Amino acid sequence: MKVAVFRRAHFNAAHRLYNSDWSYAQNMDVFGICTSPNFHGHNYELEVKVVGEVDPVTGMVINLKTLSDLIKMEIEDRFDHKNLNLDTDEFKDLNPTAENICHVIWQILSNKLGEAYEVTVRLYETPRNYVEFPA
Secondary structure, three states, X not given: OEEEEEEEEEEEEEXXXXXXXXXXXXXXXXXXXXXXXXXXXXXXXXXXXXXEEOOOOOOOOOOHHXXXXXXXXXXXXXXXXXXXXXXXXXXXXXXXXHHHHHHHHHHHHHHHHOOOOXXXXXXXXXXXXXXXXXX
């Protein structure tokens, strides 16, 4: 029997959306005020969905404490109160759009959890704007 388990988390981070190969005017046309050289921040809300078989001994898909600790250590500690462009290796050469942040988080968690689980990540950049991977 497969069951989906969900865990929510939160982190705050700053970023700047821009393409270094473009002029400032072209960056403004595409990214608007999000290309400000002074950066801007978001209160990101993260929802992680883990689907797997229920263990017949424990009755759980995954121990929620284990999942919570993994998200804290691998995502919150890595990205919370950071400038994603300047303070993280993941976004040194990758534009930190919500889409890219979501995909990076999915990669990190999927690699840590392994093939026994199907992982979906939903990332809210604002209460009205969110992305999900895989789609």
